[in-house]
Amino acid sequence: MNNEVVLITGASKGLGLAVAHLLARRGHPLVINARGEELRDAEQELAKLTDVLAVRADVSEEAEEIAGRALSRFGRVDVLINNASELGPSPMPSLEEHPWQSLLRIYRVNVVAPLHLIQLLLPQMKDRRGGLIINITSDAGLNAYKTWGGYGSSKAALEHASRVLAAELEGSGVRVLVVDPGDMNTEMHRLAEPGVDLSHLPMAEDVAPSIVDLLDTKEPFARVEAQRLERIHA
Numbered sequence: 001m002n003n004e005v006v007l008i009t010g011a012s013k014g015l016g017l018a019v020a021h022l023l024a025r026r027g028h029p030l031v032i033n034a035r036g037e038e039l040r041d042a043e044q045e046l047a048k049l050t051d052v053l054a055v056r057a058d059v060s061e062e063a064e065e066i067a068g069r070a071l072s073r074f075g076r077v078d079v080l081i082n083n084a085s086e087l088g089p090s091p092m093p094s095l096e097e098h099p100w101q102s103l104l105r106i107y108r109v110n111v112v113a114p115l116h117l118i119q120l121l122l123p124q125m126k127d128r129r130g131g132l133i134i135n136i137t138s139d140a141g142l143n144a145y146k147t148w149g150g151y152g153s154s155k156a157a158l159e160h161a162s163r164v165l166a167a168e169l170e171g172s173g174v175r176v177l178v179v180d181p182g183d184m185n186t187e188m189h190r191l192a193e194p195g196v197d198l199s200h201l202p203m204a205e206d207v208a209p210s211i212v213d214l215l216d217t218k219e220p221f222a223r224v225e226a227q228r229l230e231r232i233h234a
């Protein structure tokens, strides 16, 4: 059994839920988070496998609540997986036409909220001289896809912040990884490409094992492309 406590945001569906299921099967105590009703179903399923706390909250507004409840329930968070993400309007507009309020929201959810959670959870990780932070990114953070500019630039910012953080944490025992899960057939991808057949893409359950495996590695800062690890379970 694994006793590291894992907090994963955006864990009511898609990749977050698939990762949470695998972690629960390994016996990790879990803190799961999302905004909607589905979080309750996820909690009920996961509670059959492990000790789970569900915190229904918006990461961009309630990071203190999420971190605070996690620490008071388990006394520690060993692994933080910043997975919840905001795409913006569907279909996605060009940067010229992207409403600035939506840009602000994308940055708050995808960049500021992960950093806020990191700030809240780092002190106890550093005290124990151990911890792992996994920030979920996208190839849209590297490549200039038309209309993906709001979301993509937020992922680029998250990646760079992760790099700086890793440099600042060198020698602390806390590792930072940036993980690009690659294209998956999920609700977010369906909103990103409305009307496009995504049935050929891997499901989140196919990609999740590569991410869970990272808990057992010792590598320092890295940008990991989950589907390049050839661990996809067909």
Ligand SMILES: NC(=O)c1ccc[n+]([C@@H]2O[C@H](COP(=O)([O-])OP(=O)(O)OC[C@H]3O[C@@H](n4cnc5c(N)ncnc54)[C@H](OP(=O)(O)O)[C@@H]3O)[C@@H](O)[C@H]2O)c1
Binding pocket: 009, 010, 011, 012, 013, 014, 015, 016, 033, 034, 035, 036, 037, 038, 057, 058, 059, 060, 082, 083, 084, 085, 086, 109, 136, 137, 138, 139, 180, 181, 182, 183, 184, 185, 186, 187, 188, 189, 204
């Ligand atoms: N799907 C792909 O092809 C793909 C490719 C590259 C990278 N990614 C990345 O992979 C990660 C997971 O994506 P996915 O495709 O699995 O997405 P998804 O199926 O749409 O699931 C997103 C999860 O995040 C939650 N969420 C969204 N906004 C939130 C907020 N403000 N606060 C708390 N929870 C929030 C959602 O629940 P509620 O809506 O109920 O809050 C849901 O549980 C994201 O970081 C995404 O950028 C995905």
